[in-house]
Amino acid sequence: MSIQTPSSPERTDFIREIVAADLREGRIETVVTRFPPEPNGYLHIGHAQAICLSFGIAQEFGGRYHLRFDDTNPVKEEQEYIDAIEADIRWLGFDWGEHLYFASDYFEQLYEWAVDLIKAGNAYVDDLSADEIREHRGTFTEPGRESPWRDRPAPESLDLFARMRAGEFPDGARVLRARIDMASPNINLRDPVLYRILHAEHPRTGAAWCVYPTYDFAHGQSDAIEGITHSICTLEFMDHRPLYDWLIENLPVPSRPHQYEFARLNLTYTVMSKRVLLRLVNEGYVRGWDDPRMPTLSGLRRRGFPAEGIRDFATLAGVARAAKVLEVEMLEHAVRNVLNRNALRRFAVLDPLKVVIEDYPERQVEEMEVPNNPEDPSAGSRRVPFTRELWIERDDFMEEPPRKFFRLAPGREVRLRAAYFVTCREVVKDDAGRVVELRCTHDPATRGGDAPDGRRPKATLHWVSAAHAVPAEVRLYDHLFKDPHPGAGGRDLFEDVDPDSETVLRGCLVEPSLADLPVGETVQFERLGYFCPDHDSAPGALVFNRTLTLRDTWAKLQAQGRQDTA
Numbered sequence: 001m002s003i004q005t006p007s008s009p010e011r012t013d014f015i016r017e018i019v020a021a022d023l024r025e026g027r028i029e030t031v032v033t034r035f036p037p038e039p040n041g042y043l044h045i046g047h048a049q050a051i052c053l054s055f056g057i058a059q060e061f062g063g064r065y066h067l068r069f070d071d072t073n074p075v076k077e078e079q080e081y082i083d084a085i086e087a088d089i090r091w092l093g094f095d096w097g098e099h100l101y102f103a104s105d106y107f108e109q110l111y112e113w114a115v116d117l118i119k120a121g122n123a124y125v126d127d128l129s130a131d132e133i134r135e136h137r138g139t140f141t142e143p144g145r146e147s148p149w150r151d152r153p154a155p156e157s158l159d160l161f162a163r164m165r166a167g168e169f170p171d172g173a174r175v176l177r178a179r180i181d182m183a184s185p186n187i188n189l190r191d192p193v194l195y196r197i198l199h200a201e202h203p204r205t206g207a208a209w210c211v212y213p214t215y216d217f218a219h220g221q222s223d224a225i226e227g228i229t230h231s232i233c234t235l236e237f238m239d240h241r242p243l244y245d246w247l248i249e250n251l252p253v254p255s256r257p258h259q260y261e262f263a264r265l266n267l268t269y270t271v272m273s274k275r276v277l278l279r280l281v282n283e284g285y286v287r288g289w290d291d292p293r294m295p296t297l298s299g300l301r302r303r304g305f306p307a308e309g310i311r312d313f314a315t316l317a318g319v320a321r322a323a324k325v326l327e328v329e330m331l332e333h334a335v336r337n338v339l340n341r342n343a344l345r346r347f348a349v350l351d352p353l354k355v356v357i358e359d360y361p362e363r364q365v366e367e368m369e370v371p372n373n374p375e376d377p378s379a380g381s382r383r384v385p386f387t388r389e390l391w392i393e394r395d396d397f398m399e400e401p402p403r404k405f406f407r408l409a410p411g412r413e414v415r416l417r418a419a420y421f422v423t424c425r426e427v428v429k430d431d432a433g434r435v436v437e438l439r440c441t442h443d444p445a446t447r448g449g450d451a452p453d454g455r456r457p458k459a460t461l462h463w464v465s466a467a468h469a470v471p472a473e474v475r476l477y478d479h480l481f482k483d484p485h486p487g488a489g490g491r492d493l494f495e496d497v498d499p500d501s502e503t504v505l506r507g508c509l510v511e512p513s514l515a516d517l518p519v520g521e522t523v524q525f526e527r528l529g530y531f532c533p534d535h536d537s538a539p540g541a542l543v544f545n546r547t548l549t550l551r552d553t554w555a556k557l558q559a560q561g562r563q564d565t566a
């Protein structure tokens with residue numbers, strides 16, 4: 001295949017090149033990166049890409065990586081999210097060891113540095129309200145206006161800042177601002193807010209604080225405390241970089257990190273905004289944060305996507321400087337690659353049609369040896385019971401087959417996989433004219449699936465012994481949104497949710513070995529696709545999710561030369 005596989009070791013990108021040069025030229029000794037989630041939601045596939053990039057670079061260049069929660073906004077943050085984020089990153093395959101940090105651990109140090117800024121004339125307490133500050137900020141074309149409190153003497157700001165911390169003022173009464181340049185063409189340098197008053201309990205620091213640093217004040221300084229060398233983030237932070245650098249230059253921080261930006265990952269048929277994901281959950285469009293149609297890592301895991309496939313996708317997607325939208329089929333392609341290699345093959349019939357082999361002994365059971373994975377001989381084989389009465393897939397039979405239908409039809413011979421050739425002799429219908437049973441005969445000389453005379457039927461079907469089949473519910477999943485660009489053209493995004501993105505099939509019948517397949521293991525139902533047990537599954541009430549169909553449409557899209565769309 002011409003498709004570049006992720007295992008090719010020569011991969012590089014502009015960020016890896018920078019890291020390699022910094023090491024080569026001795027600007028750094030060891031590369032140290034971090035992933036800084038805000039614990040206000042679950043991680044999604046975009047975050048996975050950021051993790052694979054930052055953590056992957058540290059691994060490849062023999063450095064270390066930190067997980068740091070950016071928990072500076074106590075109003076939206078919750079312990080539930082912290083736990084889920086940690087579990088998801090571990091599942092993705094990364095272990096930060098002892099390097100787990102919280103921006104809130106640095107609150108005291110950050111406060112001291114804020115005091116340093118005030119003393120140096122680089123920050124002041126402003127009494128303007130949030131609205132007034134916004135009005136003073138100016139626009140892209142007009143400079144901002146200075147606050148009347150900008151030249152307040154440092155001792156006065158120090159006193160007020162201490163009283164802000166002591167809880168003397170209500171929320172929003174005052175803020176601490178950096179004193180940079182209200183005329184800067186970069187709005188982020190127009191005296192940005194460094195601290196705000198917020199009388200709110202914090203998941204970790206409780207009631208200890210009622211002033212909280214802004215993202216801009218916390219982020220770079222946290223990087224510096226931890227000795228981060230390459231602080232990798234998405235493009236929306238590019239305009240913040242001059243502020244990031246200004247703070248590092250004007251504070252007695254222990255190291256000098258640098259920020260690098262790459263383009264956010266976007267996928268067709270997918271929305272990654274946490275605000276939208278939260279609404280999908282809260283308004284009942286999906287079964288929860290971990291619904292198999294959600295782009296969250298917990299959703300993809302429940303859907304049966306292996307972590308390796310997601311890591312491979314991150315490599316395949318690469319690192320871009322400019323925003324673009326990748327085809328979701330690219331992700332599916334990477335996942336299929338892994339599953340095709342690793343997933344055990346099993347028999348399952350989703351829409352059963354009874355087959356009776358008239359010339360097969362009534363009480364006989366033969367254990368047919370079936371390979372677990374033709375792609376991987378080391379996966380061995382299993383024994384699948386074969387009997388006189390079987391289930392096959394209803395759409396593997398047609399009473400009046402059109403020209404290109406090669407599967408079972410009256411008078412026609414097909415192969416039952418790893419069993420016998422059978423020929424359809426008679427079609428049994430109910431009163432409504434619906435086919436309810438096929439009467440067949442078999443050729444005993446074809447046991448195992450090959451004929452001594454070398455004849456080869458055009459079709460091979462999967463099957464399940466009726467006496468041994470285990471009933472199951474199967475949930476078929478498709479893209480959650482029916483439009484490749486949900487909400488495009490000013491449409492309400494929620495109108496693009498596809499109500500048929502989940503189809504629940506009941507009365508499916510699966511081979512006995514599937515009864516105790518553990519949650520988290522994805523198998524291939526032969527000829528149908530990849531499936532995994534859902535966590536709703538229980539003994540006697542099995543539930544499987546369809547991970548993916550077998551059809552890889554990405555290769556086709558590639559061939560059409562449209563692997564990315566704008």
Ligand code: ATP
Nearest residue numbers: 036037038046047049050233234264265266272274
């Ligand atoms: P919010 O809009 O709520 O801030 P967020 O997705 O940026 O959402 P964070 O928890 O701040 O949430 O994200 C952590 C890190 O993941 C950030 O550094 C961010 O740059 C990165 N990230 C977020 N979304 C994507 C994406 N779609 N592709 C790549 N990286 C992403």
Ligand code: MG
Nearest residue numbers: 036037038215
């Ligand atoms: Mg963010």
